[in-house]
C-alpha cells in the first residue's frame with residue numbers, strides 16, 4: 439500500500455482552532471478534520487499547505503512567516519496509509535469560508551475533544567493542547583520553598599505545564615506528599631497551569647491532578663494505558679526501542695532524553711537533534727526534548743519535530 443502524504447493545517451485565531459466537516463462518502467467522511475489535503479507529485483508540504491488552504495478556505499498563507507511544524511503522524515487505516523504532516527498556521531489573510539461547500543467552525547482549543555475526528559487525529563489534539571514548555575520540579579529545602587520556586591517559574595517563565603517530581607517524599611510519607619500536591623495544584627489552578635504527578639497512576643484516586651508521568655521502567659509494568667483518557671499520561675524514554683514499546687500504551691506524550699549533555703546524568707550519551715528528529719518521526723504522539731534544554735532551544739526543538747522542551751534548571 440502506498441503512503442499518502444497529507445499537508446494538514448491547525449489554523450489558530452487567539453485560542454480558537456478552525457475545523458471543517460468532511461463530506462459524506464469520502465474517506466473518513468462525515469467526521470470533522472483540520473483543513474488540508476494530499477501533496478501533488480513533486481510538491482513540497484509547505485506549497486501543498488498554501489494551495490489547499492486557498493482551495494478549501496479561500497485564505498492566503500505566508501509559509502515563510504506564519505507557519506510552524508506541529509507533529510507528523512503515520513497512520514494505517516487498513517484501506518489507506520497516511521502521513522499527516524501537521525502545521526500550525528497562526529497568520530493568514532482573508533476570511534476563512536467553506537469554499538467547497540463544507541461546514542466550518544472555530545472551536546476553543548479545550549473543546550476540540552467534543553468533536554468526532556478520524557482516528558489518526560487524536561495526537562494532533564494532544565499536540566494542540568500541550569504547550570512548548572514543560573517544567574519538571576527540582577530540589578527544594580522546605581515545602582514553602584517549593585511553592586516559591588514554582589510560583590516564580592509560572593509567573594516569570596510562562597509555565598503552564600508542570601510535573602511534580604519527588605520520589606523520596608512520594609515513597610516515604612504519602613500523607614505529606616498529598617498535602618504538598620494539594621498546595622501545588624492550588625497554585626497551578628490559580629494560574630491556568632496543569633499539574634502532572636511523577637507517581638503511580640493510582641495516585642489519581644488520592645490526589646487531585648491533571649495526569650501522571652511514569653519512567654520507562656514503570657511503564658513497562660503495564661499492558662495497556664493505565665490512566666483514563668480524560669487525564670494526561672506521559673512516559674520518559676531514552677531510545678528508539680523504548681519509544682516503540684510505549685506506543686502500545688497510547689501515551690499523550692513522551693519525554694526523550696538526553697538531547698545534550700547534562701550535569702544530572704553526566705554518564706548518558708547525548709542523542710543530538712538529528713537522532714531526536716528521526717526517532718520522533720516514528721511515533722504518533724508528541725515528544726518533548728529533555729536534557730540540557732534552555733529556553734533558547736525551543737525553536738530548534740520544534741524545527742526538529744518536538745512538541746517543545748522539558749527542563750528543570752532552565753526555570754527552577
Ligand SMILES: Nc1nc2c([nH]c(=O)n2[C@@H]2O[C@H](COP(=O)(O)OP(=O)(O)OP(=O)(O)O)[C@@H](O)[C@H]2O)c(=O)[nH]1
Pocket residue numbers: 442444445446464465466470471472473474475476477490518520522556557558559
Ligand atoms: N485534511 C485532512 N485529512 C485527514 C485528517 N485526518 C485524516 O486522517 N486525514 C486523511 O488524510 C487523507 C487526505 O486528505 P484529503 O481527503 O483532505 O485530501 P484532499 O484534500 O487532497 O482531497 P481530494 O482527494 O478530494 O483532492 C484522507 O484519507 C483523510 O482521511 C485531517 O485532520 N485533515
Ligand SMILES: [Mg+2]
Pocket residue numbers: 473474475476494
Ligand atoms: Mg482536503
